[in-house]
Amino acid sequence: MTLHPKGFDLSLGRIRALLEKLGNPQDRLPPVIHIAGTNGKGSATAFSRALLEAAGYTVHVHTSPHLVNWNERYRLGAPGGGKLVSDDVLADAIQRVEAANAGQQITVFEILTAVAFVLFAEHPADAVIMEVGLGGRLDATNVIAEPAVSLIMPISVDHQAYLGDTVELIAAEKAGIIKKDCPVVIGFQPFDAARDVLVSTAERLGCPVSIYGQDFIAYEEHGRMVFQNGEGLIDLPLPRLPGRHQMGNAAAAIEAIEAAGFTISEKAIEKALTVVDWPARMQHLTHGALVDLAPEASEIWLDGGHNPGAGVVIAEVLGDLEERRSRPLFMITGMINTKDPVGYFEAFAGMARHVFTVPIPSHDAGIPNDELAAAAERAGLSAEPVHSVANALKLLRDTWPADEIPPRILIGGSLYLAGEVLRDNGTPPR
Known part of the structure; x- marks a missing residue:
């Protein structure tokens, strides 16, 4: 042992x-x-x-x-x-x-x-x-x-x-x-x-x-x-x-x-x-290396919540933001295999325009991104697997119509993913 x-x-x-x-x-x-x-x-x-x-x-x-x-x-x-x-x-x-x-x-x-x-x-x-x-x-x-x-x-x-x-x-x-x-x-x-x-x-x-x-x-x-x-x-x-x-x-x-x-x-x-401050819990990312990859003037939120209860709460927060300023919602999600991905995604049905699913390189129990995309689709969402958060943000930037309001982007599904994002963005907790 x-x-x-x-x-x-x-x-x-x-x-x-x-x-x-x-x-x-x-x-x-x-x-x-x-x-x-x-x-x-x-x-x-x-x-x-x-x-x-x-x-x-x-x-x-x-x-x-x-x-x-x-x-x-x-x-x-x-x-x-x-x-x-x-x-x-x-x-x-x-x-x-x-x-x-x-x-x-x-x-x-x-x-x-x-x-x-x-x-x-x-x-x-x-x-x-x-x-x-x-x-x-x-x-x-x-x-x-x-x-x-x-x-x-x-x-x-x-x-x-x-x-x-x-x-x-x-x-x-x-x-x-x-x-x-x-x-x-x-x-x-x-x-x-x-x-x-x-x-x-x-x-x-x-x-x-x-x-x-x-x-x-x-x-x-x-x-x-x-x-x-x-x-x-x-x-x-x-x-x-x-x-x-x-x-x-x-x-x-x-x-x-x-x-x-x-x-x-x-x-x-x-x-x-x-x-009061608490990183990776509906944290508004306003600057950093990853933020720079998104469509200009995007609104980016990071949350490590990873179960159905957290999904409901996050969706409620996003709903309140939508009331104040309407933006199309995109999700970039990675999860580990002890979680209920369908239950998490169901909270966002009818809200999110599209989900990009990503692997979690730092954790060997990450759900493969293609399986996670299938789970999002079972919850009624449009989804596709991509290689990384950076990859998803660049895809959005390269295809974003100039005449459309910039998107609201939720990166989440795992505290491990949130940690990788804060590290890669150059904004770790202090």
Whole structure:
């Protein structure tokens, strides 16, 4: 058996043994905001970080996967805003974790998660935001005994091979991050069955629980975001991240940060909503090497969403953009074979004029572009396979009629593809 047997091998035994050898750094962390969910956990992480930093707190952040550079997984808290871990500090932590593991069977994600605990225990900060990798119950991050809050974002069907094939089973896995007597915040849930599993778990474990739509909510009014909970009502600017769904994500983060015991003023919340940043989630690409290949004045969006639930949300965002300015929509899509491509593409039926499907060179589980094109056609879309994102953009540029409004282009279907695009475009996350 190799050192890293599989990408996914869900278990807590190996990481607990490794952390024991490292002196259990996970027990020496600042208060932890632990975030799970099928969709929206990355956005909730971004909002939580923005809220804490706007209020003057220092915060460590763990996210996965990285888009371009491994350093993106670890943001170390610092006055004035956290910074991605430096190469030398990261290399030293990885080396020490590998040495402690001493060749025992383990996965790459477990090694990387142990690195997060080592880094966050050794560098002072006021808070840690820990994003779950996959699922919850058996995810390597789930060795935190007493989170300041467990935040669970929207749950839908994804990773069925590992988590189960119904929303109830998947919700039960995500609910594994709920710990006895620790606060729980449940974000918007598209499926009542999932919400019921989460609520019953929280109640069984005696947790203070706050539920979207019952204990807190957010909605748009007069071009502003209204947030309301038991403390009252706050009038706020719309979040900087595009899409109506981001109001729900922002609301869940606000509620979670308060449930974790942090004090955030209304002024800090306002600032956070206007500065929040989250690469590859409806990211507007306005410049770069790839952007230069598209038809002049094209509107280009990048989103790593890759399941049917994400497809619905992205299509809604694009629909809102269409209301403001009509443009023909083209998609450039690559996906890996653990996803449901037809379910993803169905969200765009009747919206997209054409889909270019591309391979994902950086991942050996990418769906071949001809198979992906066939999946798009089964969802009712016009599609063709091409060799690369650059190839698709050049094809559009070379055939675009001079008298037609420039297109709106959505590049997406995979965070791995999004990472390649940011790298090739020369605009990696900072």
